[in-house]
Amino acid sequence: MLADHQHGSSRVTPGDTYSRYVALGDSQTEGVGDGDDLIGLRGLADRFAELLAVTNPQLQYANLAVRGKLARHVHEEQLTDALRLRPDLVTVIAGVNDVLRPGFDADEVAGHLEAMFAELTTHGAVVVTLTFPDPARITPLARMVSGRVAVLNQRIRAAAQQYGVIVAETADHAAVTDPRLWGADRLHASPLGHQRIAEALASALQLPGSDDSWTRPVLPPLPKRGALSTATNEMLWAAKFLGPWLGRRLTGRSSADGRTAKRPDLLPVRADEDSPQCDGRTACP
Template identity: 50%
Template sequence: MQYSRFVALGDSQTEGLCDPDPRYEYRGWADRLAERLAQLNPELRYANLAVRGKTTRQTREEQLPRALAMEPDLITAPLGMNDVLSSSDMTRIHDDLEAVYDVLAGTGATVLISTYPDVARTIPLGRRLEDKLLALNDMMRGFADRYGFVLVDLYTAPVLTDLRTWAPDRLHASPLGHERFAAGAAHALGLPDSSPEWGAPLPSLQDPHRLYRHVRDGRWAVQYLTPWMIRRLRGRSLGDGRTPKRPDLTPVIEGQPLS
């Protein structure tokens, strides 16, 4: 199926943090998917409304009305991870997700969502989030079944438990991780030449010594975890004051007219 108007909603994952791009600062899995879709339809128009740090409720209030006005035929909206990081109220998180997804389901567009990778295997202290993460993933599967959404199951992809698919902060995907997510989305959408092996593990490396792992995890806590906790205590977000990188539907392939 060819799409003509693709709008991406979400947070840092969809904005593309840690996947550098000279034009938009960050590229990310959604931009990579748009480029792949444009190979099938060079007239594809694409907007990316995602902003780092946004919760589902903020997405509903700030991004959803703009997306609906664009009348997209493809919408990507993997949401909820920032909610899980900042709240333990899973009922509220479910209700906020349902409020967004119920509206998206009524648009007639193809809607793509995802589960989230197993952070218990990549982030120190990640096991403290495991129960909430599993609950969120169950919600995403439930919404996909209920509304007929396309689901990319990142949780079951072995490649995403490999630190090579994660940036040094382990909260955002590396360029390779974004590439694999885009490949998973392409396969879930049934795009030509997409591969069911998108989540296959990378060639194995020698396991580092336990002492090295402890030192590495300690440095991570000082460099990344502590600043995140300070921002959270102050009620601040990396997305404060930021605007979307691609706020309007524009051609993916340069030179296409804006008709």
């Protein structure tokens, strides 16, 4: 599977197989929220690689993502290493950390995404990215950045169209804001959320066996929560997660400090049969 070099677009048809998959990005792609530093992180890219390996068991997979990285960091620190691995498939998921910074610059973020899309497709890789849900639908206190996320999604779509990048449209489906798809910090996906994202990427890529089931509601439905319970929950979240996050921003610290890529080289994909499994439809145990 190769890109159209002349137009920078990807020719994708159902049944295509891939042999060298490289993931670029930040904490979501690294897998934060799906495992931990003790048992190891799994995450959307690992889960997506496992879906790819169903079609090609010889698939090799590298994950260069590091938590806390801005779009420019992903571009400047991960792209060269990705090209060195000569991938035929790449996921690029970046920009959310930029949205959360005071000096968010949509033009700068889009420029870095466009540069990565252009370079990767020129070198023959099929590139897949995604759009992001409105964070206010996950936590009302995040309403202040809703407009930024909408602008980021517009720029992602425009850059993807220009370079023939495949977009998994996860922004607008009601299911993606189910609390069970998000970790306690509401910034990172839960194991179930990571599985849903992997399935969305597979569907966008038209992998054999993929469908739109990732868009369907999680079962069983959650009970309705009253206004008082919602307000109390928001205050507890702000105290436990929002406050410490703001503290790191004010002191110039980053979750990326001291971190390196968890899987810098291409390795065979081996699903761990002992790891907890999520089928993407019901809540994980």
